[in-house]
Amino acid sequence: MSHNSFGHLFRVTTWGESHGPAIGCVVDGCPPRLALTEADIQPFLDRRRPGQSKFVTQRQEPDQVRILSGTFEGLTTGTPIALLIENQDQRSRDYGEIKDRFRPGHADLAYELKYGIRDYRGGGRSSARETAMRVAAGAVARRVLEGVTIRGALVQMGPDRIDRAVWDWAAAEENPFFCPDPAAARRWEAMLTEARKSGSSLGAVIELVAEGAPPGLGAPVYGKLDADLAAALMSINAVKGVEIGEGFAAAALSGEANADEMRMGADGRVLFGDNHAGGILGGISTGQPIVARFAVKPTSSILTPRRSVDRFGQEVEVLTKGRHDPCVGIRAVPVGEAMLAITLADHLLRHRAQNPDAPGEARLPRN
C-alpha cells in the first residue's frame, strides 16, 4: 500500500508538514556500496529551493539535508536511508483567515471531508514543501542510474510555448525558468512579473528527458514503465496532465506518421528514425530517450477574492496573501526530474531481479 510511498524495490516514503518541525523521507532498497554523502544531494535541493529568484516563493529555507542512516564511511550500506530537513522558516503568523476556510483549488475541502482534521498551517501535508524530499530521494536514485542523464525543462508558461527548434539545454540552466529557449525566457520574465504584481498566477508545461536508460525497464500490463511514470508525475502537486512521447498529439496522427521506423547501426545498435513513442513501447523501455511531459495548473493562491465556503457551511470570500509562487511549474522542473529518476531506479531493480542477463543496450541479435 502506498499512501505516502512511491516505488517498490527502490521505495521512497516521505513524511512531514509544511510547518511542522521537519520533513523527511526513507529510501528503502538502495543497492549497497554507492558513494553517497549530503554533498551528492544538496545541489539538487538548492536547485529547487525557494527564494532563489523573485519568480518563486520568498520563503527562506536553507533546506540543508542530513543523512541519518543507511550510509557508512560515505557509502550506502543497503539499509534504509533516512533523510531529514528541518523546517526553519515557521514564522508565527495568524492563520485565522484560512483556519476554517477552504481555499478554491487547494486540498483544504478534500482533507476536511476525508479526515475531519487538517494542519492548515501553510497547507500542512498538501504543501509543495513535501517535494523537497522527492528531490532529495531523486538525488539518491541518480546514483543508482549510473550513465543515465535525466534533465527537465519548462516548455510552456501560461499559453506561451517555446520554440523547440532552438532547444538549448545549457540555456535552461541560465535563466530562472529552466527554459531551453532564451527568447521565450525573456518573454516569460515579463509575463511573470506582471502576474506577480497583480497577484495572479500562471500554469506551465514541463518536459523531461532521460538519455542512456537501458532497454527492458517496465513490465507488461500494469507494471508498465509509462503507467508508473504517469502516477509519479501526476502525484506532484498541481499536476493535471501527463504525456509520454507524442502524447495527446498522437491522437491526431495517422498510423503511418506515428510509426517509429528502425534500422541497424554499424555496431549492432538499433537506430530509430523518430521517437513518437517517447522511448516506451508496450510499457517497456526500448533504449531510446524516454520523454515525458506534464502540465501544472496555475497556482491556486491568488490575491483576487474568490467565493468559497467554510467548515461551518457558511459562504465566504477567500484571497490568499503571503509568500507564493506565481508559477509553481518552475520549481516543478527539479521535482519532475526527481520523480523520473525514482521511477527509473525502481524499474531498473525490478528488471534486474527478473532478467539478470538482459542486455544494457538495444543491440541485436540479443545474444
Place this chain on the structure above:
Amino acid sequence: MSHNSFGHLFRVTTWGESHGPAIGCVVDGCPPRLALTEADIQPFLDRRRPGQSKFVTQRQEPDQVRILSGTFEGLTTGTPIALLIENQDQRSRDYGEIKDRFRPGHADLAYELKYGIRDYRGGGRSSARETAMRVAAGAVARRVLEGVTIRGALVQMGPDRIDRAVWDWAAAEENPFFCPDPAAARRWEAMLTEARKSGSSLGAVIELVAEGAPPGLGAPVYGKLDADLAAALMSINAVKGVEIGEGFAAAALSGEANADEMRMGADGRVLFGDNHAGGILGGISTGQPIVARFAVKPTSSILTPRRSVDRFGQEVEVLTKGRHDPCVGIRAVPVGEAMLAITLADHLLRHRAQNPDAPGEARLPRN
C-alpha cells in the same frame, strides 16, 4: 509488486496471451454479499467485444465469461473471484512474417530486449485482448460502487473533436464509436471507412466521467486518486496521455480562471461553479464529478510497409496484414470505464479502512 496486478484492496491480477487457451483474472478483496453472476459481467464484455461493427477487428469471439470462484448462490463471499474466458478464435495461421520481425510501434522489440523470448502469436501478452479481463473486473468493481455512475465517450477521432455543447450520453450508445455528438459520429464514419480501406489507422481521445463518487477517495502525496487513475489509464494499450479535469489546458489558464468557486446548497451540500479540477483536489475526491481523458495513438498495425529490423539484426520491411482495428480508441472506451471503476472501488475500500466515519457526500459542517 504489481507486474500484472492493479489496485491494492480491490486488487485485479490478469493473465493470458492472445492465442493461448484462455485469458483470465483474479479479483481479490471484493466485499462479501454483493449480488454477482455472469449476467452482471457479460453485458460489459459484449460492449467491448470485437466483431460488432465493421469499424473494429473482425476477430470473432463470443467472449463468454465464467466465474470460477468467489461467489456462492449468486453472492460474493469475500474470497478471490476468478474469471475466465476461453480463447476460441485461435485460427492457425502463418506467423512466419512477424515471428522474428519487430513491428514498429508494437511491443515486439521491447519484449525481445527484456525477456529474450515472446509469444508472437497475435501480440501474445501485449495484445489488447488482455483488456477483456479489465472490462470483466470493472463490472465487479461497479458492484462495489453502488450509486456511482461511470460512463465514457470518444471525444476526438484523428484530429476531429466533437462539439461538447451538444454532448448527449444517450447518443453515445447509438453509434459504433461511443460518440456523444451525432454529427461528429457521421463524420467519423466516413473517416474510418477511408482509413480502413487504405489500411491506415487513426488515434482518438476518450473522456470518462464518474458521478456520485463520495468525497475523500484518495490520499496525500503518492496514494493520490489522480495518480492512481493516471497509472490505470496509461496502462491501457496504446495510451500516450492522461488528463484530469482541465488537463493540459489548465497550463494556459490564469489562477482566477482556473478557480472552482464554491457556495452552499440549501441542503448543506457544497456546490461548485466549475469543475476545472475534474473532481479531485490534493489527490482526494471532492464529491464533484470525476473527469479524466486519455489519448490513444493510431493503431500501429498498418498496411503500408515500414522499415524495421529483425531478431538477427537484419533490416527488413514490415506491414501488418490480418484483422485489426483501424481505431483502437473505440474499444478503449469500455476499457477506460473499467479502469476508472477499478480505481474508484480500490480507493473506496482504502478510504473506508482509515476513515470509517467519513461522510458519503460533500456536506458541511461535516459533523
Place this chain on the structure above:
Amino acid sequence: MSHNSFGHLFRVTTWGESHGPAIGCVVDGCPPRLALTEADIQPFLDRRRPGQSKFVTQRQEPDQVRILSGTFEGLTTGTPIALLIENQDQRSRDYGEIKDRFRPGHADLAYELKYGIRDYRGGGRSSARETAMRVAAGAVARRVLEGVTIRGALVQMGPDRIDRAVWDWAAAEENPFFCPDPAAARRWEAMLTEARKSGSSLGAVIELVAEGAPPGLGAPVYGKLDADLAAALMSINAVKGVEIGEGFAAAALSGEANADEMRMGADGRVLFGDNHAGGILGGISTGQPIVARFAVKPTSSILTPRRSVDRFGQEVEVLTKGRHDPCVGIRAVPVGEAMLAITLADHLLRHRAQNPDAPGEARLPRN
C-alpha cells in the same frame, strides 16, 4: 496487499473453493526462458494427491494441472503463469448438517463472523484443497532455484518423534508418511490405523531442509527470510507453530552451546561446526542448509460428537462424517516444501535486484 497472494517478486495468487468448478493460481514474476511444462509440475501434485494410501482422504481427484499462460514452446516467457486444476469429485451430497453449524476447530465460525456468508461445501475456500495450487506454484519456484535441493519429512506423529540419528531421506519416499525413520514409520502405521478406525485424528511435526541456497537471501528487520518463511508455513492449514533451526529448544541453551562456530575450508568456503541457526542469521541466509519445522494440529474433523453452536445462536452437537485425513500433517509435507521453495525463489529475485554482484556461495574474502 496479500489477502490471497504470497511473495513479492515471485508472487503467487491462488483462488478457488473446494467444491467450485476449479482451483487455480497465477505465478507472477517468474524469470523468462526456464523450461516449464505440465510434466514439471504434475509429479509434485501426485505426491500430495489425496487417495494415494488409506492414511489420507479418499477423495478421488486426478488433480491434472493445466498451464494456461506464461509459457511458449515449453519455456517461460516472463509473463504471468496461470495454472488450473478442475475439481472433478464434487459429489453431490447433503450439506444440511454443516450448512448452518460451526465445526469446532474449523474456520466456519470465523468466516461467518467476518463475511456473513460462506461456501460451506467441503470447507469452501478454507479447505486444504487450496494447497494443491501451492504445490503447483512450488514446482515453478523450483525451476527458479536451480541447484537448490528442497526436501521435507514428517519427524513427529502424535506424540511420537523419530530417531534423528537414523535419518534416511531415501526411506522418507518409501513409506506413506514421508518418514525418514523406518522404525517410526512402522509404529505410525499402527497408530494411524487405530485413529482412522476410531474416527479420531493425530497431529504432526514436519521438518524442511533446503540445501544449496546462496547466502544473502533475506533483508534486515522486516524483509527477513525467516520472517517470511514463518508466514509461509503458518499460512498452511492447521499449522500452529513454526521453528527455524534450533527453534524453541534454543531458549534452553546457553550462549556457548548455541554458537555456530566457523572455520575456513581449503577452497575459501566458510565451514560451520553446527547449524543451530538453521542457516539464517540476522534474517539473511548464510549458505548453510536452511532448516525449518512446523507443527500441524490434529485434523478437526472427527467422529466423536463435540458441542457447538449454529448460525442462529442455538447450541448443537457436531460430528464430521465423510472423507477426511486422520493426520493432515502427512500431506502437509509437499505443501511445506512448496512454501519453502516459493519463499526462497521470491527472496532470490529480491536479493538479485539489490545486490546483482553478490557471490552465490559463502566464500571469503568476498571479492
Place this chain on the structure above:
Amino acid sequence: MSHNSFGHLFRVTTWGESHGPAIGCVVDGCPPRLALTEADIQPFLDRRRPGQSKFVTQRQEPDQVRILSGTFEGLTTGTPIALLIENQDQRSRDYGEIKDRFRPGHADLAYELKYGIRDYRGGGRSSARETAMRVAAGAVARRVLEGVTIRGALVQMGPDRIDRAVWDWAAAEENPFFCPDPAAARRWEAMLTEARKSGSSLGAVIELVAEGAPPGLGAPVYGKLDADLAAALMSINAVKGVEIGEGFAAAALSGEANADEMRMGADGRVLFGDNHAGGILGGISTGQPIVARFAVKPTSSILTPRRSVDRFGQEVEVLTKGRHDPCVGIRAVPVGEAMLAITLADHLLRHRAQNPDAPGEARLPRN
C-alpha cells in the same frame, strides 16, 4: 515490498543504525483524530529501555521520542506519523576487534556476504536498538485498538518454565523479568546473575495475549492473522520459533482433546470451553483471546572465545566484550507486545475496508 516495513494499511517503516545519529520510523495509515502525543508513547519506551536493571544492557539512553509529523494539536491527522529518537550514547570505542571479524550467531557474516559492506559499530542495522522504534510504533497501534488489552510475559528463562497455575499479570510488572510467577522470578534472578558474572547468556520464551480483539481479523489463505503474526514475531532479533495457541504441543494432542467446544452465552455471545486455537481459526480471529508465544535464543555476545573467521578468510577467535544483555528475551517482551499491536491494528483496518458492517463481537445470530 517490505525490506524495512511491516503492515499494509497500518504500515510501519523503520530506519537507523545502532551508532548512527538517530533511529526513527514512519507510521503510515493511522486513522485521523486519535489523541496522540509523546506522552502516549514514552511509557512504552521506558519499559523497554536498557539500563533499567542489572539484568539488561547498561547502555544509558533516555530514548526520548519526538513526533515530527502526522499530529496537530494533539490529534492524529491521517498523514504519516514520523517518530525519532536521537542516539546519545555513541561512546567512541575501538571497534578494531569486530570490524573485520564475524561474531558467531550474529548477522555479521550474512551482511558481509549480502552487501559487501556493513556498519559494524554496535551491530549497525541488525542491532536490537531498532526495536525501540517497534515499541514506539506499537504505542500508536494501541490507539487504534481501543478496547483491546495487549500484554506479554516471560514464561521461560533458559530451561526453567513458570508455573502457569499461578499466573499473575500484576506480578509481571513487579520484577525485572516481566515474569507472572513470583517464585520463578526469584529463581531467574539467581540464574541470570550467574550468567552475567560468567559472561554467559540465556534464552527465553515470551507469551503474548490480546483480549478484546474483534472477530473477523485476518483473511483466508495468505493474509491470515496468524501468518502475519508469525512474521511479526519472527522478525524480532534472535527469535527462532513462533507458536499460536497450543502451538507445537498441538501436534501431540488427539482431535478430541484439541477441539475448542462452543456454547451460547445468555447475551448471544459465543462461549468457548478452551482456547487451544489461540483465538484464530482459518487465519481469522474468533473473538477469543489471541495467544502467541515466541522463543528467543541466548544472546550471541558472550565472553567465552569462539572460533570464527574474518573478512579476509582467516580463522580467528572472537569474544564479545562490552555492554550486553545476558538474556535479550527480557526486553523482547515489550517488543513482542508492540508487534502484536501493530499486526492487529493493520488487520483491523484491512477487515474494516472489506467488511464495514461486520460485528465487533462474537455474537449470534450475526444479524
